[in-house]
Amino acid sequence: PIGWGLVGASTIASEWMIDAFRAQPDGAVVAVMSANAERGTAYAARHGIPRSYDQLDALLADPAVNAVYISTTNELHRDQAIAAAKAGKHVLCEKPLALTLADARAMAEACAAAGVRFATNHHLRNAAPHRAMRQAIKDGLIGTPIAARVAHAVFLPPHLQGWRLDKPQAGGGVILDITVHDADTLRFVLDDEPVEVVAMSQRGGLGQEGLEDGAMTIARFRSGLIAQIHDAFTVRHGGTGFEVHGTAGSLIARDVMTQRPVGSVLLRTADGERELPVSPENLYVRAVRAFHDSVRGTGAPAADGEDGLRSLAFALAVREAAASGRCVPVTLD
Numbered sequence: 001p002i003g004w005g006l007v008g009a010s011t012i013a014s015e016w017m018i019d020a021f022r023a024q025p026d027g028a029v030v031a032v033m034s035a036n037a038e039r040g041t042a043y044a045a046r047h048g049i050p051r052s053y054d055q056l057d058a059l060l061a062d063p064a065v066n067a068v069y070i071s072t073t074n075e076l077h078r079d080q081a082i083a084a085a086k087a088g089k090h091v092l093c094e095k096p097l098a099l100t101l102a103d104a105r106a107m108a109e110a111c112a113a114a115g116v117r118f119a120t121n122h123h124l125r126n127a128a129p130h131r132a133m134r135q136a137i138k139d140g141l142i143g144t145p146i147a148a149r150v151a152h153a154v155f156l157p158p159h160l161q162g163w164r165l166d167k168p169q170a171g172g173g174v175i176l177d178i179t180v181h182d183a184d185t186l187r188f189v190l191d192d193e194p195v196e197v198v199a200m201s202q203r204g205g206l207g208q209e210g211l212e213d214g215a216m217t218i219a220r221f222r223s224g225l226i227a228q229i230h231d232a233f234t235v236r237h238g239g240t241g242f243e244v245h246g247t248a249g250s251l252i253a254r255d256v257m258t259q260r261p262v263g264s265v266l267l268r269t270a271d272g273e274r275e276l277p278v279s280p281e282n283l284y285v286r287a288v289r290a291f292h293d294s295v296r297g298t299g300a301p302a303a304d305g306e307d308g309l310r311s312l313a314f315a316l317a318v319r320e321a322a323a324s325g326r327c328v329p330v331t332l333d
């Protein structure tokens with residue numbers, strides 16, 4: 001079995017990931033680490049996790065831990081991932097991988113040097129509608145893609161209204177939280193790389209300490225495609241969507257920028273409209289299955305360290321573009 005150690009007694013682990021590890025035939029959650037011993041103990045008891053630690057070294061010294069899932073706040077990911085790699089543990093890390101590209105690269109290098117797997121938990125590329133769109137584009141169903149539109153403006157639920165809104169040092173703000181996912185999803189669906197971005201951000205009532213809670217971005221990709229992206233924590237009733245428009249047709253997906261295995265994809269061409277068949281599957285279960293395959297040497301993670309680095313590069317470029325009012329190249333250094 002693959003024994004998972006949770007680094008961070010987080011909401012995402014309790015809402016999705018613990019179940020996703022346990023859904024694997026060879027997966028077990030053996031320990032959790034929280035900086036707060038009391039909260040860690042309570043979290044372990046609540047979720048039936050055998051052991052809790054308040055020191056990372058103690059979790060990493062647990063022989064039953066083969067892999068760690070890092071879902072602490074973003075400024076902590078780097079040192080925790082590097083320590084885990086040095087202890088010989090495989091690493092599945094939350095997005096954004098880190099706050100700088102140098103830090104993200106250091107994490108990937110530490111994992112490569114230690115010979116452990118390293119992946120980024122970009123769940124959306126595991127969503128059936130996004131995979132159907134990627135395949136439809138590869139099959140030529142819309143001709144050459146020209147433009148994309150991403151609607152990912154949602155309302156941050158009250159129980160998550162914490163560090164994302166008021167802790168710049170923890171990597172708060174909608175750009176590092178949500179734009180980073182859009183970057184990965186666009187790269188995946190389009191099989192294309194972003195080149196440059198312009199953006200505007202806002203504080204629409206929730207963000208504090210200078211943190212943006214809404215952002216609109218326009219990105220140009222290598223192929224020449226341009227994408228328009230709206231991200232927010234403040235939009236209660238917008239719904240989400242992802243559209244790709246090509247020379248011969250359009251793909252119009254609704255309710256697809258979400259953690260839940262839902263959503264639909266409409267193909268519209270000169271021949272009319274039809275829904276693409278999608279077989280929904282829990283996104284996180286699929287992501288962990290791919291990670292387990294990679295640990296066993298029979299597959300690759302859904303999103304690897306390079307994907308995490310590239311989505312971070314995009315988000316950092318968007319942040320800089322919004323702050324400066326300039327068009328910013330998306331670079332990896």
Ligand code: NDP
Nearest residue numbers: 008009010011012034035036071072073094095096121123
């Ligand atoms: P949380 O705020 O729930 O958890 C982050 C840290 O905050 C935890 O490590 C924990 O510290 C501490 N914490 C959690 N709950 C409490 C509490 N009630 N009181 C005091 N401290 C608490 O964050 P999220 O789960 O929302 O996000 C964690 C990471 O996961 C981030 O990197 C985020 O970007 C990512 N994420 C990814 C998603 C995806 O779909 N890929 C979705 C949501 C988040 P300690 O470690 O000390 O226990």
